[in-house]
Amino acid sequence: MHITKDTETDDNLLRLIAHIPTRSLSANIDPEFFVTLDDADFMRIAVFLAEKSYSEGGCPIGAVVIDNQTREIVGKGHNTLEQENHPYNHGETSAIRDAGRIDFSKTTIFTTLSPCDVCATLIYMRQFDRVVVGDVTSASGNEALLKEKGVSVEVLEDQKGIALYQKYRSEKPDQDLEDWKGLAAVNQRKKVA
Amino acid sequence: MHITKDTETDDNLLRLIAHIPTRSLSANIDPEFFVTLDDADFMRIAVFLAEKSYSEGGCPIGAVVIDNQTREIVGKGHNTLEQENHPYNHGETSAIRDAGRIDFSKTTIFTTLSPCDVCATLIYMRQFDRVVVGDVTSASGNEALLKEKGVSVEVLEDQKGIALYQKYRSEKPDQDLEDWKGLAAVNQRKKVA
Numbered sequence: 001m002h003i004t005k006d007t008e009t010d011d012n013l014l015r016l017i018a019h020i021p022t023r024s025l026s027a028n029i030d031p032e033f034f035v036t037l038d039d040a041d042f043m044r045i046a047v048f049l050a051e052k053s054y055s056e057g058g059c060p061i062g063a064v065v066i067d068n069q070t071r072e073i074v075g076k077g078h079n080t081l082e083q084e085n086h087p088y089n090h091g092e093t094s095a096i097r098d099a100g101r102i103d104f105s106k107t108t109i110f111t112t113l114s115p116c117d118v119c120a121t122l123i124y125m126r127q128f129d130r131v132v133v134g135d136v137t138s139a140s141g142n143e144a145l146l147k148e149k150g151v152s153v154e155v156l157e158d159q160k161g162i163a164l165y166q167k168y169r170s171e172k173p174d175q176d177l178e179d180w181k182g183l184a185a186v187n188q189r190k191k192v193a
Numbered sequence: 194m195h196i197t198k199d200t201e202t203d204d205n206l207l208r209l210i211a212h213i214p215t216r217s218l219s220a221n222i223d224p225e226f227f228v229t230l231d232d233a234d235f236m237r238i239a240v241f242l243a244e245k246s247y248s249e250g251g252c253p254i255g256a257v258v259i260d261n262q263t264r265e266i267v268g269k270g271h272n273t274l275e276q277e278n279h280p281y282n283h284g285e286t287s288a289i290r291d292a293g294r295i296d297f298s299k300t301t302i303f304t305t306l307s308p309c310d311v312c313a314t315l316i317y318m319r320q321f322d323r324v325v326v327g328d329v330t331s332a333s334g335n336e337a338l339l340k341e342k343g344v345s346v347e348v349l350e351d352q353k354g355i356a357l358y359q360k361y362r363s364e365k366p367d368q369d370l371e372d373w374k375g376l377a378a379v380n381q382r383k384k385v386a
Contacts, residue, residue, distance in 0.1 A: 081294065085293040085294055086290060086293070086294075087289055087290065087292065087293060087294050087295070087297075087319060088286070088289060088290070088315055088318075088319065089290075093281070096280055096281060097279060097280065097281070097282075099280065100278040100279070100280060101274065101278055101279075101280050101371065101376055102280070102376060103375070103376040103377045103380055104280075104375055104376070104377055105375075105377035105380075106377075116318070117314045117318055118311060118314045118315045118318055121310045121311045121314045122281055122311045125281075125309070125310055125311055125373075125374065125375065126280065126281065126374075126375040126377070127374065127375050127377035127378065178294065180318075181318065181319075181320065182296070182297055182298075182318065182319040182320050183294055183295060183296040183297070184296045184297055184298035184299075184319070184320035185320065187296050187298075
């Protein structure tokens with residue numbers, strides 16, 4: 001199978017793209033295909049990255065970075081708290097790491113969840129042009145900071161992503177808290193309880 | 194050679210410790226040894242991590258995380274912009290990643306350079322007890338933010354680290370700017386010039 005601009009976009013295709021390593025995309029997908037994807041499609045790819053993380057026992061938060069002009073994916077990833085024993089790698093940091101040393105002022109980042117303080121700071125320090133947020137229902141707060149720093153912010157909620165995160169949060173409240181505020185906060189909560 | 198509390202501490206020993214992987218320290222060093230080290234020694238280990246990075250062509254900024262009670266090193270690292278093609282991995286993020294999922298409220302982080310916005314945010318979000326800064330001559334600014342967020346901040350300048358960073362900065366101004374503000378800032382500066 002080779003993906004071209006005529007390939008029909010559905011959830012199965014978007015899931016496949018989420019799972020293909022970024023460096024392998026160009027060998028399997030014509031560049032013209034990406035122009036056919038709209039913002040909701042890229043957000044859905046980020047949600048499938050979140051789903052991948054959830055299936056690995058991790059936090060279901062994903063992100064995708066695209067080139068504004070070509071719409072090609074230049075970086076993507078998901079939270080790896082559990083998978084890499086990583087104390088702060090969120091969806092956004094993961095996708096940015098995957099993109100490597102590029103000029104982020106020409107890119108957009110799609111994230112399934114409203115960015116934490118660290119990710120929001122990284123997004124404005126790396127001078128992203130635009131951030132699209134897939135869930136401000138479960139968490140929010142840094143949209144105003146990002147706008148103030150000159151980043152264009154859009155909210156484009158994905159109900160599949162919101163439902164997945166809420167399911168996870170009720171299943172693993174400690175892991176969720178650790179992901180936001182560290183193991184210190186989990187230990188403090190246990191002491192109080 | 195096995196390092197004990199009676200081993201004399203000099204720069205050669207601190208350099209060796211900087212280069213031994215964190216997980217291998219306990220096999221080669223008695224835990225009692227670490228109690229003999231003062232804050233300036235840990236800062237010097239961080240400087241040797243910066244020196245390691247410089248010798249690899251990278252940014253000379255290092256960091257060390259220690260357990261406040263035992264004084265053992267639980268994480269350490271250096272900037273990997275060049276080495277890992279990593280768009281944001283600074284000394285602090287590197288050392289924190291190396292430490293893994295621990296309760297940082299019981300730890301101190303030594304960093305050879307005043308933390309950037311992302312690293313300062315990560316330090317307070319992970320609830321570090323204390324941060325010791327080895328260079329506020331070349332850069333500074335986030336010490337006040339950290340204090341405001343409840344982190345104890347100390348400045349303990351290491352002249353060897355300051356000299357190394359200033360040498361690097363004059364040799365590789367573009368790499369230095371990229372490390373702070375991303376490739377976007379480097380491209381903007383080129384356009385203006």
